[in-house]
Amino acid sequence: MFKFLTQLGSYFLLLKKVFSKPEKPSLYYKQTMREFVSLGLNSIGIIAIISFFMGAVITLQTAYNTENPIYPKYLIGLGCRDSMILEFSSTVAALILAGKVGSSIASEIGTMRVTEQIDALEIMGVNSASYLILPKIIATVIFNPFLTLLAIIIGIFGGWIAGTLSGVITSENFIYGIQYAFIPYYITYSLIKTLFFAFIISSVSAFQGYYVDGGSLEVGRASTKAVVYSSVLILMFNVILTQLLLS
């Protein structure tokens, strides 16, 4: 318990350092642009692939579980749409990003710590926490909502492809289903969750990397911890935010 509180305190102290006034905003801007590419654009591929197949599987599973003729066929499209919007595009995508982006952030910053690159920044008088972490937080918080929207679109597209090619639903029924009883607030809900998850992934992973002490083995451990802690927090906040936003 004491260790947990110490860690929690250190995390908030780090955040205080991260959100202090930047030394030179123009350099932070350049760094943020680099992070957009590294953490955002480079994640499009994996999000696209996973969303496509998730959409496809949701469609097929919904179809096989609603074979009873009393269920209208368009429910398959509706199920795919709502599952993608409410849960898969935000939560599952965030868990995947916690693996990809979180481990990358923790290992990058951790390696900089053990090779004294962070000390070199501190010696120069640079606020290393802010310079290294703030651009990552900004990049993920701004870019991840676009990844969520992309995941929704590609997931539904994947569902349509799988449904029509396997013959479990016609194209007309699927399209009718994804338009049926559409609640735009679900998109807002999903995007709000994404903002929280993006912050968790980048800040928790950066915290794990920033306080690495030791060598390459510890960097590996920090990277694993970053993924585990981010994932657990994402799942916890998923419950809290769902209760707050949908109740």
Add this chain to the structure above:
Amino acid sequence: MINVKNLNKSFNGKKVLTDISVTFDSGITNLIIGKSGSGKTVLLKSIVGLHEIDSGEIWFENTLFNKLAFKDRKEIRSEMGMLFQGSALFDSLTVEQNVRFPLDMFTDKSNEEKDDRVNFCLNRVNILNANKLFPAELSGGMKKRVAIARAIALNPKYLFCDEPNSGLDPITAILIDALIKELTEEYKMTTIVNTHDMNSVMEIGEKIVFISDGEKCWEGNKNEILNSDCEILNHFVFANSLAKQLKSTKK
């Protein structure tokens, strides 16, 4: 000039430095020597503020550095350059970008002026035609020289070098030592070098502080070190068989 008074430092209750008091003069190369684990790096990192000390005072000229808040330390830190044991070059930046980094961060010079300064610093440490290379593409000696170029980019008043020769062959090590000594004299810097390399001691040791088990045991220069009465120091200096033979021949 850097003045350290009664410095104490411990980690998790384990004392690492005990009551260290020493003055490092400007314009000369000051050496901290001692065997591995004696507390040299902790002392150097405490002086530059990377470790918070338990008690004592660290004066940079007339400023009590260790009592300053982080943001107030910036002014003095902008006058510091440091060469780390593993060079600590930024992996994601090229040689040129590494040397340019402090200029970008702390000066309002034009791009042309920055380029000139970068090229001047790289020429000064004899790094030619490597501006676009990444640290991973450099040899150990080149990395050290680029790190020195980065350290002197802002014309520092204080230069700190942590084991500048570690991992280098004797000839490259002597070149790095000579470069540090030249730069110290040229820019009238206060230079502190951590080392356990006796070649460095004999090449550039204008003022030498010997640390053993976290305590200062001896202070002098390279001429005095061979005739010291300090037993622990003699044990360190004449550790290898060649040095022992030379000592017995001299007797």
